[in-house]
Structures are given as structure tokens and as C-alpha cells.
Amino acid sequence: MKRANVIGSGPNGLSAAIVLAEAGVDVEVFEAEAVPGGGARTLPLTLPGFMHDFGSAVHPMAAGSPFFATLPLGEHGLGWIHGEAPLAHPLDDGTAVMLEHNLADQDREFGQDAQAWRSLITPLVDHWDRFAQEALGPVVRVPRHPLFMARFGMAAFQSARRIATHNFAQPRTRALFAGLAAHSFLSLDDTLSSAVALVLGAAAHKVGWPVPRGGSQSITNALIGHLQSLGGKVYTSCRVDAEIFRKLSGPDAITLFDTSPRQLVAIAGDRLTPGFRGLMERFKLGPGVFKIDYALSQPVPWRAAGCRRAITVHLGGTFDEIAEAENLVLKGQHPERPFVLTAQPSLFDRTRAPEGQHTFWAYCHVPNGSTVDMTDRLEMQIERYAPGFRDCILGRHVSTPATLEKMNANLLGGDISGGAMTMRQFLLRPSALTYETSAPNLFICSASTPPGGGVHGMCGFRAAKVALRRTRFRE
Structure with a gap:
């Protein structure tokens, strides 16, 4: 088993993809929107010549991220x-x-x-x-x-x-x-x-x-640049639904979801146990x-x-x-x-x-x-x-x-934090399985997992490490 799909190209999805690619896994990232990045995009939202950060704009946690610090993002234009x-x-x-x-x-x-x-x-x-x-x-x-x-x-x-x-x-x-x-x-x-x-x-x-100089898109572009240098691929304007997922998944692949728990259920619900589906559907939004x-x-x-x-x-x-x-x-x-x-x-x-x-x-x-x-x-x-x-x-x-x-389909009801930070969801986010699901080759790596919202890539980094340990992949 040496193939992985990542659904979503936010910083967590791209971070997960990079960890897998560094381990020698063939990784493909699928992004629903035309511009990759999820909440880390910079778009012409008002008048010509004005570039606006769609989601996150100021990045203390990206600058202080232990995972980003290990990557040569400056070589890919991030300043x-x-x-x-x-x-x-x-x-x-x-x-x-x-x-x-x-x-x-x-x-x-x-x-x-x-x-x-x-x-x-x-x-x-x-x-x-x-x-x-x-x-x-x-x-x-x-x-x-x-x-x-x-x-x-x-x-x-x-x-x-x-x-x-x-x-x-x-x-x-x-x-x-x-x-x-x-x-x-x-x-x-x-x-x-x-x-x-x-x-x-x-x-x-x-x-x-x-x-980031030039906007939050610069973080996304640098992560993609590094991923591509490792052989990873990113496909945009490719919205994954249940039917497409069935074609992508198989016995030789794992999938990491940089999505909300509810989207995980909508895409891969037939692979999950009823109990786990219920937990994901009850995950509280912020x-x-x-x-x-x-x-x-x-x-x-x-x-x-x-x-x-x-x-x-x-x-x-x-x-x-x-x-x-x-x-x-x-x-x-x-x-x-x-x-x-x-x-x-x-x-x-x-x-x-x-x-x-x-x-x-x-x-x-x-x-x-x-x-x-x-x-x-x-x-x-x-x-x-x-x-x-x-x-x-x-x-x-x-x-x-x-x-x-x-x-950005992850922002359910305008929730930019990946789910409410209640005590339960602080301790068990999104469930006691954390990055794992009830299906052996499906994992979740979004802001709905620890440590939660923010552009730091640590949800994706940690989810990918768990995926490598729990499958036949070897780091």
C-alpha cells in the first residue's frame, strides 16, 4: 500500500500530504475550488488591483508552527x-x-x-x-x-x-x-x-x-511547491462526492479528509460504522x-x-x-x-x-x-x-x-474554527479516535482534530503520522 488521497487543500491537507510524500507515498490532493488553500487563499474580492485574504490574514501560529519550521517554505516564495x-x-x-x-x-x-x-x-x-x-x-x-x-x-x-x-x-x-x-x-x-x-x-x-508577503495564498503556494518537489500532485476544481470517492478509494489506498466531520460522513459514510457516523453528525459547530x-x-x-x-x-x-x-x-x-x-x-x-x-x-x-x-x-x-x-x-x-x-464547504454556518471548543470537543476532537475513523484506511486531518483551528499544519502533520503508523506504510 503506497498510495494516498487527501481531500481538501487547506494547510492541514497539504501538510498531511507532505508528510506522506516524505515517507515515499504517492499522494494526490483533491480540491473542490479553482484556487487551492481553503481558508488560506488570497482573492480579488473588491476592485481591480486589490487582493484580499479570504480567510486567515495574520499568522502567529504559522510563524510559530513546529512543522512549518522544518520545511523549506522560503525556497518556495514564503516571506x-x-x-x-x-x-x-x-x-x-x-x-x-x-x-x-x-x-x-x-x-x-x-x-x-x-x-x-x-x-x-x-x-x-x-x-x-x-x-x-x-x-x-x-x-x-x-x-x-x-x-x-x-x-x-x-x-x-x-x-x-x-x-x-x-x-x-x-x-x-x-x-x-x-x-x-x-x-x-x-x-x-x-x-x-x-x-x-x-x-x-x-x-x-x-x-x-x-x-505573508503577497497574502495568505503565499503559504498555500509554498506548501504546494514543496509537495510537488516531493512528487505530490494537486488537482483543483475537483469536488469529491460519494461517487467519486468510491472510484478513488480502494484496497491499496488510504484517504485523509481535510474536511468537517459532516462532510466526512457525506462522502464516505457507507464505509463508517453507524455509531461513528452518529458521533460525526452530532459534532457541535462553533x-x-x-x-x-x-x-x-x-x-x-x-x-x-x-x-x-x-x-x-x-x-x-x-x-x-x-x-x-x-x-x-x-x-x-x-x-x-x-x-x-x-x-x-x-x-x-x-x-x-x-x-x-x-x-x-x-x-x-x-x-x-x-x-x-x-x-x-x-x-x-x-x-x-x-x-x-x-x-x-x-x-x-x-x-x-x-x-x-x-x-469553502468546510465553513459550515460560517464556523471558521472547525467546531466548537467545548470541554468535550477539547478533550475528544472529533471523537476518542482523534485522527482515526471507524474505517481502517480513512483518517481526518482538518481543524476538527487537535489542536483545532489556525494555520499551523499540525492537524495534518499529526494525522499523517498516525496514518503511517496504522497502515502498512512505513516512514
């Missing part, structure tokens, strides 16, 4: 661009609290909260390589560094509110921490909501929050997102000067404001003042827009499958911190949850 600071979080007083790359600069920014921040973050920064290997994998296993991971777990298994309340004296610090934690799509009162904040904070100080890509006549006119130093800007005000907005989403409601995540890569990467003009990307969380138009609410949050923003707009591309799912 990283950093802002002057990883993140800005503007406040209503006209200032912005900053997340800096350098810890000494962060000390000055946080003042009396600096020591508390360092006590949480420094161990992760100092031992990032060890930490990333441990954290970006299945939870239910014996860690190689149990004491180190236990220390991280003591903080990670607390709610963001508890961490912020017990560690930070200043509302400014708490606000920035809330924005980091809200990347989890969890209530900030939930266990685990602090974990994402700690990882993203540590990444900012260790590897930064960079963007909230959706409502996203707008903008073509702008000038940079966003932020009131706070610090925002002009950062590619990423979080909009949401205080800790309590962000917490309330996220809680409403989880209750199936639409906040009047949503937490808005924005990225403005053209400030530092001039390949994204015509001379003197800019691209800008903003989204907010909404209930899964929402049909509510959040444009006015989202833009009011931007205007709150950047008066006159609407006067800069040359063009918009609005992506509702339905639009996102149409453009």
Missing part, C-alpha cells in the same frame, strides 16, 4: 512581514493598549501589570519550541514535559475573567486580554477561554503576528462570522496613533463589553456592539493594493448560520475608533456565514 507591533486595542479615551513584540516594551506598556503578565507568558516564550510541540496536539496523551504542561494547564483551564480579575489591576490590560481570549469563540466566563489568550500572547513575543473585505482610498483613520503601528486591531472596548458581546452570540443573539477583529496588511505589505490605497479586513462573531446583516453594527464599531472610516471606502465584499460556506 513574513511584521507590523511595528503585533496588536493594538483602542479604547474610548483615544489611546490604544498595545501588545508589543519585545517583552521589555511590554513591561513599559503594562506598567504595574507587567510582572503579572511576565509570570504568565515568560515560561511559554522561553520554551516556545517545547510548548508548541506539546500544545499543538491531542490533549488526551502523556506529555513529554508533564510539569511544564501542568503549569500551563493551571492557567489555561481557568476562565479569561478569572485570569484577568486575579492578575491585572488595570482595565486597559484586562481589555487587551479579553480581545485575545475572544479568539476562542467561548464565553469569557468559560473554562479554557484563557488558553487561546495565553498562546496568542506568547506567540506575539516569540514569533510575532506576521502576514459560532459563525460575518466578514467584510474593504478597498480603501487611504489607511484607516484611527484616532489612536498606536493602531497605525499594528496590522491587527481588536475593537470592542472594555473586558465587560467584549464579554457581553460574546455571551449574546452564544445565546443566539446579535450584539449591537460586536467584538470586531480587523487586519490591515497593506500598511506594511504594499503588494496588496494600488499605490496609495489599502485593503482592510474585518469580522465579528455571530450565531452559526446567522442571516442578519451586521454591516452597520460592524462599521459603527470601526467608526467609534476611526471617525470618518466610511468616507474612505471604495468597495466592499460582504461575506455572510452562507457566503463563507459557499466559498
Whole structure:
């Protein structure tokens, strides 16, 4: 058995394909869309000359990925661009609290909260390589560094509110921490909501929050370039359904699915046991997102000067404001003042827009499958911190949850995180079998497996390693 199919060409699918190809396996990747990459694509969504990241735009986890670090992606055109600071979080007083790359600069920014921040973050920064290997994998296993991971777990298994309340004296610090934690799509009162904040904070100080020169497509293109150098093949505009899958699969092949659990069932359900099919069909989706890509006549006119130093800007005000907005989403409601995540890569990467003009990307969380138009609410949050923003707009591309799912079938109901990060789905993601299924030669390698969402390739890397061990393939 020396042949493998990978369904889906997102970073996880391509990473799985690379691991298999490195082991001497004949690998073919099948992508439904005309442009490969899944959530890591760059497309002309608004006006001529403006290039927009369809999904992920800023990539701390790609820059800090243990697997990507082993690949010669720079030889295939991938280069990283950093802002002057990883993140800005503007406040209503006209200032912005900053997340800096350098810890000494962060000390000055946080003042009396600096020591508390360092006590949480420094161990992760100092031992990032060890930490990333441990954290970006299945939870239910014996860690190689149990004491180190236990220390991280003591903080990670607390709610963001508890961490912020017990560690930070200043509302400014708490606000920035809330924005980091809200990347989890969890209530900030939930266990685990602090974990994402700690990882993203540590990444900012260790590897930064960079963007790829030319857009997220550059990550995909570099992965494909390396895969092709190993003999792997990628086919685009090739949507695999149950009928096509039956033709592709056979006794001499394995298949890895860079898809949601529900798509796995739709494509290969007749190969799965009834019990396993039921587990996949009950896999809980996360909230959706409502996203707008903008073509702008000038940079966003932020009131706070610090925002002009950062590619990423979080909009949401205080800790309590962000917490309330996220809680409403989880209750199936639409906040009047949503937490808005924005990225403005053209400030530092001039390949994204015509001379003197800019691209800008903003989204907010909404209930899964929402049909509510959040444009006015989202833009009011931007205007709150950047008066006159609407006067800069040359063009918009609005992506509702339905639009996102149409453009990438993995994004069910607009869920960009590969499934809700409930405690059950944190521990058993998507089931106790993790990357395996009930069929011996079928595996799942998407963001619905550990460690979850983000452009890091670790789901695909680990799934392919399991596939090699569980089959007659040899590394």
C-alpha cells in the first residue's frame, strides 16, 4: 500500500500530504475550488488591483508552527512581514493598549501589570519550541514535559475573567486580554477561554503576528511547491462526492479528509460504522462570522496613533463589553456592539493594493448560520475608533456565514474554527479516535482534530503520522 488521497487543500491537507510524500507515498490532493488553500487563499474580492485574504490574514501560529519550521517554505516564495507591533486595542479615551513584540516594551506598556503578565507568558516564550510541540496536539496523551504542561494547564483551564480579575489591576490590560481570549469563540466566563489568550500572547513575543508577503495564498503556494518537489500532485476544481470517492478509494489506498466531520460522513459514510457516523453528525459547530473585505482610498483613520503601528486591531472596548458581546452570540443573539477583529496588511505589505490605497479586513462573531446583516453594527464599531472610516471606502465584499460556506464547504454556518471548543470537543476532537475513523484506511486531518483551528499544519502533520503508523506504510 503506497498510495494516498487527501481531500481538501487547506494547510492541514497539504501538510498531511507532505508528510506522506516524505515517507515515499504517492499522494494526490483533491480540491473542490479553482484556487487551492481553503481558508488560506488570497482573492480579488473588491476592485481591480486589490487582493484580499479570504480567510486567515495574520499568522502567529504559522510563524510559530513546529512543522512549518522544518520545511523549506522560503525556497518556495514564503516571506513574513511584521507590523511595528503585533496588536493594538483602542479604547474610548483615544489611546490604544498595545501588545508589543519585545517583552521589555511590554513591561513599559503594562506598567504595574507587567510582572503579572511576565509570570504568565515568560515560561511559554522561553520554551516556545517545547510548548508548541506539546500544545499543538491531542490533549488526551502523556506529555513529554508533564510539569511544564501542568503549569500551563493551571492557567489555561481557568476562565479569561478569572485570569484577568486575579492578575491585572488595570482595565486597559484586562481589555487587551479579553480581545485575545475572544479568539476562542467561548464565553469569557468559560473554562479554557484563557488558553487561546495565553498562546496568542506568547506567540506575539516569540514569533510575532506576521502576514505573508503577497497574502495568505503565499503559504498555500509554498506548501504546494514543496509537495510537488516531493512528487505530490494537486488537482483543483475537483469536488469529491460519494461517487467519486468510491472510484478513488480502494484496497491499496488510504484517504485523509481535510474536511468537517459532516462532510466526512457525506462522502464516505457507507464505509463508517453507524455509531461513528452518529458521533460525526452530532459534532457541535462553533459560532459563525460575518466578514467584510474593504478597498480603501487611504489607511484607516484611527484616532489612536498606536493602531497605525499594528496590522491587527481588536475593537470592542472594555473586558465587560467584549464579554457581553460574546455571551449574546452564544445565546443566539446579535450584539449591537460586536467584538470586531480587523487586519490591515497593506500598511506594511504594499503588494496588496494600488499605490496609495489599502485593503482592510474585518469580522465579528455571530450565531452559526446567522442571516442578519451586521454591516452597520460592524462599521459603527470601526467608526467609534476611526471617525470618518466610511468616507474612505471604495468597495466592499460582504461575506455572510452562507457566503463563507459557499466559498469553502468546510465553513459550515460560517464556523471558521472547525467546531466548537467545548470541554468535550477539547478533550475528544472529533471523537476518542482523534485522527482515526471507524474505517481502517480513512483518517481526518482538518481543524476538527487537535489542536483545532489556525494555520499551523499540525492537524495534518499529526494525522499523517498516525496514518503511517496504522497502515502498512512505513516512514
